[in-house]
Amino acid sequence: MSPARIVAFEVLEAVEMDDAYANLLLPVRIGRAALSDVDARLATELTYGTLRMRGFYDRVIEIAANRPTSKIDPRVLDALRLGAHQLLSTRIPTHAAVNESVELVRRYATRSAIGFANGVLRAISRRSTDEWRDDVSAEARTDDERLAELSSHPEWVIRAFRGALERDGLGDTLDELLEADNVAPVVNLIALPGVGLGEPDDYGTPNRYSPLGFTRDGEGALELDVHGGRIRVQDEGSQLAALALSRARPVVAGERWLDLCAGPGGKAVLLAAEALASGAVLDANEVIPVRADLVRSALSAVSTGIPVSVVDGRAIGDERPGYYDRILLDAPCTGLGALRRRPEARWRKSPRDVAELTRLQGELLDSAVAALRPGGILAYVTCSPHTAETHGVVKGALSRWGDTLTPLDVPTVLDGLTRHPLDLPAGPHAQLWPHRDGTDAMFIALLEKH
């Protein structure tokens, strides 16, 4: 059995059964299996490719098997998905795709399913990807169902994206967004400022927008992860979200900053570098202890003296009222804006999660406002474009806090710091998009307290 397929299958299973995160688990499993570079790339492609197009593959499997996926043993289904991916989206020879997937069924599921899996995979292999797209399309009952199945996004996510795009005057670009979600993003890096590093163009091709970001060709990307964590992988949109806060206006030495929901620490370490360079001091907080450890480890690239508290962010407004000059609230969210790198989020979240998360986001925002001193600035950020989590949450806070809060114009702030202007509609808030900006779909609002 190919070790790459075993790793991919076990990660898919853990994502499905244990709610594991592929981006965290895959590197661990690749390391444990001591995969060669070639096999590690294959395992990565198989895992992410299968997770991304799972919705489409499931429809193909249902048609080929003539039964709903809910009636297929989950382990057999994962092996079939992996097989469908190899048959429909890679150049792996048919016999290898079929035989290796059947072998997975033999090894991990019941022997009685071997004949079934073999038959389904052979049926899939007899038609081309375009023919399967036509079949799936013909059987869809509505336009949204068709779009959902062909683009491999749940229907409710498509409706949420459509609403958010229309709000930005981008309603006619939905297909491009769905397509962008299904393509692996280039690895984007950041050279932290003020910690003795060179400029981005010393290391690679500078980002179009972030003044600190860059990309490197293929293999070179991760070799740079050797500068003690001062060069790190970070999406350009995340860089811009942190910089929108740190560079919203000049820093007065001694300012106190807080990253309220800091785990795993990507934006906290950028804020720490910005604070160090400008004479501000940063505190970080994260409610989950293991994630707080990740924040500590990330921050050590800049300084070991930054306190990381482990409390529910909703309590900090009462604990430290009127204390901070700048607060980043990078809120827990559905993650629907980062499907390029965390493809399983689309299958894991549901509209019920949106309702729960928006309540938590509103409470965290209230706590952050309470912890802000008059004149201070709060950045409310999500890696989701769902308007309930973005505009809806900010609108709720503005109505609860009345004249106490004024939104700052984020497009203007971003124009003041990016290398090239972003093509953003009128503010005050900003929504970035993968298909337009090449970033995760980050939402950024800046609120000033009076």
Ligand SMILES: C[S@@+](CC[C@H](N)C(=O)[O-])C[C@H]1O[C@@H](n2cnc3c(N)ncnc32)[C@H](O)[C@@H]1O
């Ligand atoms: C979107 S992530 C933050 C990402 C981080 N800013 C970065 O760039 O690496 C949100 C974080 O909020 C944490 N969180 C969730 N509920 C929280 C709460 N009530 N108080 C504090 N943190 C919370 C989650 O554990 C998660 O680590």
